Amino acid sequence: MSKKIGHGHARGHGHDLPQLYEKLRLISICRLGHICRLYSLIFMFMMTFRVCISLFLVLFVVTFFSSCKREDEPRPLSRSVVVSIAPYKFFVEEIAGNTIDVDLMVPTGGSPHSYEPTTRQILATSKADIWFQIGESFEARAFQALKSYNPEMEVIDMRKGIDLIDEKGHVHCHHHNCKDPHIWLSPRLVKKQAEVIAATLSQHYPEHAERYEKSLRKFQQKLDGLDVQIGSIVQQAKSRSFLVSHPAYAYFCRDYGLMQLSIEFEGKEPTPQHLTEVLNRAREMGAKVVFIQAQHLSKGARLVAEELDAEVVELDPLDENYFENMLHIAKSIAAQ
Structure with missing residues (x-):
C-alpha cells in the first residue's frame, strides 16, 4: 500500500507541474511589477527632489539680488526720527502726530549726562532720517557709530540760535564749553525749538508740511x-x-526771575568746602526744601537736608508729559 500511495503521489505531482510553473510565472510577473513600480516611485522622488532644489536655488537668487541695492539707488524714507530725551519725543509728536515714528535714545529713568547707548539700540535707531540732539556728550559718540549704518541721517542741534547760559564749575563745562544743555525747561525756548522741528520735518516729509505748520501754531499757543x-x-x-x-533749572530761573543753589559740584558729590558754602547760603535764604532728581541720587543732598532739617522733594525734568510736569515743577518751587 505504501508503494501504491507513493506512485499515486508521484503521478499527482506530475499532473501539478504545469500549474506550479504557471503560478511561479505569475509570481515572477507580480514581483517584476512591484519592482517596476518601486523604480518608478524612486524616479519620481528623484525628479521631485531635483525640482525642489531648483526652486530653492531660484528663490534664493531672487531674494538675494532683490535685497541688494545699487550704490546709486536712493535710500527710501523710513519715516522715523530719533530724539535724545523724552520731552523732545513729546515735542515732535505734538507737531508730527502719527505721520512718523519717534524713537527715544535715553530710556525712562536714565540720565543723558552719563548715558551710553547699547549696540542693539544703535541698530534699532539706525534707519531714522533725523536725530534731534541737545548737546550731550553721548550724542557725538553714538552718531559716529550710526554713520556707518546710515550716513544720510541728518543731525539737528536744538541749541542752535538759542542764547545759551554759561555754567562754570559744572560737569557740562568739560564737554560743552560750559554751556547748560537744559534748554527744554523753558517754554519760551521750546517755542523756538518747535519751529526748527516743524521746518525740519516739512523738509523731509513735504507731503505733510501743511499739517506740521498747523500743529506748530497750536503747540506754540x-x-x-x-x-x-x-x-x-x-x-x-x-x-x-x-x-x-x-x-537743571537755569533757563527756568532766567524766565521767571528765580535762582537755584546747586549742591552738586562739577557733576559730582560736593567737596567739604563747597558743602560748607552751600549750607551757609541755604541757611541765609531759609531753605526748607531740597529738590532732588531721580537720575542724580546725591548723598550730599541728603546730608544737606539733614543739616537743615529740610524736606526732600523729587522732581523729574526729563518727564515726557511736558505740560503737566512743568506745572508740577512750578508749583513745587512756589510751595517751598
Missing part, C-alpha cells in the same frame, strides 16, 4: 498758555531761591 500759568504760579512763591541737588 499751548506753550504761551503754559508760560503764563507758570509765571502766575511762581509769582506767589515766598522765596525766589531754591535748593537743588542737580542744577
Whole structure:
C-alpha cells in the first residue's frame, strides 16, 4: 500500500507541474511589477527632489539680488526720527502726530549726562532720517557709530540760535564749553525749538508740511498758555531761591526771575568746602526744601537736608508729559 500511495503521489505531482510553473510565472510577473513600480516611485522622488532644489536655488537668487541695492539707488524714507530725551519725543509728536515714528535714545529713568547707548539700540535707531540732539556728550559718540549704518541721517542741534547760559564749575563745562544743555525747561525756548522741528520735518516729509505748520501754531499757543500759568504760579512763591541737588533749572530761573543753589559740584558729590558754602547760603535764604532728581541720587543732598532739617522733594525734568510736569515743577518751587 505504501508503494501504491507513493506512485499515486508521484503521478499527482506530475499532473501539478504545469500549474506550479504557471503560478511561479505569475509570481515572477507580480514581483517584476512591484519592482517596476518601486523604480518608478524612486524616479519620481528623484525628479521631485531635483525640482525642489531648483526652486530653492531660484528663490534664493531672487531674494538675494532683490535685497541688494545699487550704490546709486536712493535710500527710501523710513519715516522715523530719533530724539535724545523724552520731552523732545513729546515735542515732535505734538507737531508730527502719527505721520512718523519717534524713537527715544535715553530710556525712562536714565540720565543723558552719563548715558551710553547699547549696540542693539544703535541698530534699532539706525534707519531714522533725523536725530534731534541737545548737546550731550553721548550724542557725538553714538552718531559716529550710526554713520556707518546710515550716513544720510541728518543731525539737528536744538541749541542752535538759542542764547545759551554759561555754567562754570559744572560737569557740562568739560564737554560743552560750559554751556547748560537744559534748554527744554523753558517754554519760551521750546517755542523756538518747535519751529526748527516743524521746518525740519516739512523738509523731509513735504507731503505733510501743511499739517506740521498747523500743529506748530497750536503747540506754540499751548506753550504761551503754559508760560503764563507758570509765571502766575511762581509769582506767589515766598522765596525766589531754591535748593537743588542737580542744577537743571537755569533757563527756568532766567524766565521767571528765580535762582537755584546747586549742591552738586562739577557733576559730582560736593567737596567739604563747597558743602560748607552751600549750607551757609541755604541757611541765609531759609531753605526748607531740597529738590532732588531721580537720575542724580546725591548723598550730599541728603546730608544737606539733614543739616537743615529740610524736606526732600523729587522732581523729574526729563518727564515726557511736558505740560503737566512743568506745572508740577512750578508749583513745587512756589510751595517751598
